[in-house]
Amino acid sequence: MNDLPPILVVDDEPRSVEVMARVLREEFDVHVANGAEAALAVLNAHWIQAIFCDQRMPGMTGVKLLADVRQRWPDIVRIIVTGYTDPDDMIEAINEAGIYQYITKPWHPDQLLLAARNATQLFAMQREHDRLSLELRLARPAVEKRLVRERALVRETYHFEALVRTQGSPLNETCHQAAKAATFDIPVLIQGETGTGKELLARAIHYASQRASGPFLAVNCGAIPDTLLESELFGHKKGSFTGAHANRRGLLEEADGGTLLLDEIGDISPAFQVKLLRFLQEGEIRAVGANESRRADVRILSATHRDLREEVRAGRFREDLYFRLAAMALTMPPLRKRPGDVRVLADHLLDTLSARHGRRVHGFTAEAMTCLMDYDWPGNVRELQNEVLRMLVLTEGDLLGADLLSPGVLHRVAGARASGHADGEAMESPTLSTPESGPLQERIERIEAQILMETIVRCRWNKSRAAKELGLSRVGLRAKLERYGIAPDAGRETIQ
Incomplete structure (x- = not known):
């Protein structure tokens, strides 16, 4: 078969x-016809990519023949060969028959070969375009369904219930207020310590708006x-400015129609506060180095670990x-004020991290969970x-x-337990702490x-390992544990 x-x-x-x-036979499978009728017969019998006419x-001019070909076989690339160079004739041919190219006589062999190569490449490109367009039309319903599912998954991931907490x-209360604010297109300020989930709350506001x-x-x-x-x-x-090698759209323009x-x-400088204030007042952005301004419809949410009212009173924020x-x-409450949430948060984080890293475990021991709930979590969630990730990595x-x-x-x-702060009251130091008051013996x-x-x-x-580490006998260690009331959780088997 000729390829x-x-x-x-x-x-x-x-x-x-x-x-x-x-x-043309050097590179192509050439069919010939000595007139329009013979050409139509060839076209009815064979698959043709390009015509030189x-x-x-x-009987029938080349333009009339190619106009007919255009109606019946529109994919075929049409080339007219003529000894006449009247511009009016060429314009008529191009308009009426959709001529791809015209070649004047006398032609050069290289010119003929080049025209044939370009024509067959154009034919192949048109076919590929048609194939991809068809695939796209067929795939569009599936793609649209997938996009709908992905949007639903995103909304499910970033909604207020995704902020794990107890009843x-x-x-x-913060989530309740945020849900109400989400339905109004207003700027919202979220304050709270680092690690409390301010960005998660902002995403929930966006996807509920x-x-x-x-x-x-x-x-x-x-x-x-x-x-x-x-x-x-x-x-x-x-x-x-130095390094600005191309135009760049800013995030305010990228977020147009969104959030x-x-x-x-709270960390921006007074000078930049003025520039940001102008955008919030006018809704216009001007790129660095530009002379004109553009409007952007963006909802602004902001977050900070600082007390902005105090920053205003101190003159550091406008x-x-x-x-x-x-x-x-x-305001996002810190984790130390949400002790009841630690258990559900730890379980949720363990499920997420174990699935992500392919390390399945059954949960925490009762003692580990008690320690997690007794800790004050200065770094919050x-x-x-x-901490949960560290435990997952180290466990055997x-x-x-x-x-x-x-x-x-x-x-x-x-330290908290030894000081009688079993409810998790914050200690001032993450290391071994010295009591600040009381008799010497009590401090010791x-x-x-x-x-x-x-x-x-x-x-x-x-107890044997602990006694050896502390330089005590097992009897001496047991006596000290009993003296201070230090005992394992119920149900734990201890090693003597």
């Missing part, structure tokens, strides 16, 4: 057909210098900017996540035990109890 691209040469002069066919032929959690189908973008204002932050938000023109979260807004950002202000069993907790957590939990005993608690937990209640 060369098939083309047709049409001319009423046999000598011209023979010469053209001889040149003489213009002046008896009596202090976070419930009328802008849910638009983009959600976030930028950490505190991590970027003023000059770069202006370019990041407003964009820049090519050559406006932009300005994280750590009052007018504060009120532009805080049409409604929300982010610290809890890191199906349960995460207290011995897997990091030294800092064990120190503070042991509290330190001793803290050391005993930390060591016995780390040794997984193996």
Whole structure:
């Protein structure tokens, strides 16, 4: 079977057909016809990619023939060969028959071959375009269904219930207020300590709003210098500063129709506060180095670990900017004020992390969970996540035990218990702490109890190992544990 691209040469002069066919047969499967009727017969019998047709032929001109071909076989690339160069004739041919190219006589063999190569390549490109267009039309319903599913999954992932908490959690009131604010297209300020989930709350607000189908973008204002932050938000023109090698759209323009979260807004400089205030007042952005302004329809959410009212009173943050950002202000409570949420959060994080890393475990031991709930979590949910991940990495069993907790957590939990703060009241230091008041003997005993608690937990209640580490006999260790009331959780088997 001949794999060369098939083309047709049409001319009423046999000598011209023979010469053209001889040149083109070097690279093509050439069919010939000595007139319009013969050409139509060839086209009915064979698959043709391109036609070279003489213009002046008896009965039917080349243009008339190619116009007919255009109606019946529109994919075939049509080339007219003529000895006449009247521009009016060429315009008529191009308009009436959709001519791809015309070649004037006398032609050069290389010119003929080049025209044939380009024509067959164009034919192949047209066919590929048609194939891809058909595939796209057939796939569009499936793609649209997939996009709908993905949007639903995103909304399910970033909704207010995704902020894990118990029924009596202090976070419930914050989420209730945020859900109400989401339905109003107003700027919202979210305040709270680092790691409390401010960005998660911002995403939940976005996906509960009328802008849910638009983009959600976030930028950490505190991590970027003023000059770069202006370019990041407003964009820049090519050559406006060193390194600006091309025009760049800013995040405010990218977020048009959606939401932009300005994280750590309390860290921006007074000079940049003025630039941001202008956008919030006018709704216009001007790229760095540009002369014209553009409008952007963006909902602004902002977040900060600072107390912005105090920053306003101290003169470090503009009052007018504060009120532009805080049409409604929300506060994310720290984890130490949500002790009831620690258990469900730890279980949720363990499920998520174990699935992500392919390490399945059954949960926490009772003692490990008690330690997690007794700790004050100064790093909030982010610290809890890191602690659960550490325990997951180190475990060799199906349960995460207290011995897997990091030294800092064990120190503070042991210190709190030894000081009588079993409810998880915050300690000032993550290391072994010295009581600040009380008789000397009482202070010494509290330190001793803290050391005993930390060591016995780390040794997984193996009294022989703990006694050896502390330089005590097993009898002496047991006596001290009984004296301070240090005992394992019910149901734990201890190693003597």
